[in-house]
Amino acid sequence: MLSSLRARLRWLIVLVLVAVLLPLGLLSFQRTIREVDELLDGRLAQSARTLQVLIEHAGIDSLRGDAGPGIRVPSEPAHASAMKRHGYTHEPEVGFQVFDKAGRVVLATTNLAVLPPPQPGDADFRDVRQGGYNWRVFTLADQVDGVVIRTGERYDSRQEITQALWFDHGLSLLLGLPLLALLVGWAVKRGLRPLEALTRALASRELGSRAPIVLERTPLELQPVLGALNDRLQRLADALEREQRFSADVAHELRTPLASTMINLESAQATTDPTEAAASLTSAQHVVAALARRIEQLLALARLESGAASGQYAAVDLVAIAVDVIEELAPVIAEGGVELSFVRSSEQVIVQGYEAALAALLRNLVENAMRHVPAGGQVQLSIEQGVQDVVLDVIDDGPGIPPEHRAQVFTRFHREASSRGEGYGLGLSIVQRAAELHRATIELLDSPFGNGLRVRVVIPLRQA
Known part of the structure; x- marks a missing residue:
């Protein structure tokens, strides 16, 4: 199944965000739960110490009632039932006990009244079970008066806080991730606009x-x-x-x-x-x-x-190439009634180059000259080796090319009006490309025959 680059980027970014945000959310939730537990434990300890201060000011004897069990404090306020009807109460289920030196309960809430008295070594925090519930209790012993104060909180109250935290953390992810996916899609689309512009530019390109x-x-x-x-x-x-x-x-x-x-x-x-x-x-x-x-x-x-x-760049004999070209063109030369002469400075003229390109250069120069020479005219091919270069001359006695037109003859498909036969105007263009391959220069000069054209090609012996 094929998918667009935009969709792949969007889902990859969303998956990366989920892979990062979920562990961070879990770590943050666990840290928050630990801090809440520590805060609630601190509140239990603070409540016990508050009771201790109150008892020290009031005196333990003032808390003893006539009845044996001592004073009972209701554990649920009067308005709690009304708050529960609305679905939630902000007052957690807490309670406390106060014992005298003899270990008798002198003050307690009803939800913790039947909890057995603390044993030696029950100081600080511990978990107990009472009335079908798990309690978190804190025991504070007054070493001077012998009074023992115990405060407690039901774990289901803490679970309500935990559930609220789960809801807050989970709801933000449930609502945030889809919104984040939409925003990521928008951002990816906007970020890929240069690619869309490139696509339009390619589609509209001529x-x-x-x-x-x-x-x-x-x-x-x-x-x-x-x-x-x-x-x-x-x-x-x-x-x-x-x-x-x-x-x-x-x-x-x-x-x-x-x-x-x-x-x-x-x-x-x-x-x-x-x-x-x-x-x-x-x-x-x-x-x-x-x-x-x-x-x-x-x-x-x-x-x-x-x-x-x-x-294929190698040593090439220009004289041998010229002889092959002349033999190849012999039937055409004979039919046209043109006299072709070949002059060379030695039996071998060696240059470094491409045989195919040099053969095309000589062939097109000779053939182009013959096309512009009337019957009975003459064409001369000359190859002369110098110290630093080789000079190729193709001279004819035809009508020649006016100086103002000579710059145009190398243009493809350009033909002079004096040309004979069905040429395509490509000969000198091929010559020019072959010369460029050998770092050679081409000049169009006046013919020494009085009229006509001299095409001179200078090929350096040492080429880059």
Whole structure:
């Protein structure tokens, strides 16, 4: 059975309060009973000493009556029956006895008149049974006059006080606990208002929003939760954006290999020369193999962006990657009638980086240049190794990009009007992300051919 956090807190607090208040109430009740017993015992002793003072002033002889049993004092006042009819009497059942030297009763209340005289050693307090009741008696012996005074109180009178105390203590708990539960529920509800505000903020949050959740007067205990939640939402938004970018990159990256495959297959179908058909099919097979490798590279690049493949960072030969890219794009280059030249400073140019990312960078730079160059134009790929960095240049003699538009070409899905073919405006965006992975810088410069564009990527040899 599921329960709300509010209900759990309320009942836990109530149970804790009951677990604390009940033992404290019992201890307080026991302490109160002990103090009441001591107070009543003190009253018995005080009554005996009061009688002693009165007898000393009046004289014991004045208390002796003509009758043998001595003077009897009624133990119940005249108005007691009327008070009992109302349900309670505030006068407890008490009595006393006064004995002379000879041990005869000279003064006694009727309820204690038949109680046997005290024995030697009966001083102070003791419990006796008389007339079907238990009595608490106090015996005071006057060593000078030989008078013995005994006062007593019935235990059922004390039990009435005990019952009243039980009622007072129990009633406060019976009435206080439900009221306390209501107040605790109200306090818990008020204390959980920040959670309700957080729930409303999450429910009203727009899909894909990157704005952090901010609550007014956030409690200290909720601030770490809110910070972790905002961080998690930011990471989730980044992950969704990476997934969207990956889907767009896949569509962009697979377009050229598929086009090359279709060209080779159409050439094989159109020719009647078996040798030429076999060459076209072989080229198509190579392109399909390159397509499979391209897919693996895209997946690797996606893992790089998510930080899941940091172990793939290693020494990479840029010249070898460039040769593979040129071979992959050879059918498209031939069909477009564009002259591609490759210049390098040495047969090997080694950098530390991610092979998949660098291959995507070179491929997109060359393909982007070819898309902007008309038939009969030229594209040059240059790799030059310096002392501290490696410079990649991709130069074309196309229409170029005006300086005022160059800052926009790295925006996703942005395409220049001079672009040929069905591009998606993702090439330079992929280039930029690959460069960021290698701490590289990208510049768009004027082409040395007189018109066109030079894209320069500078990769530091020593990276953090």
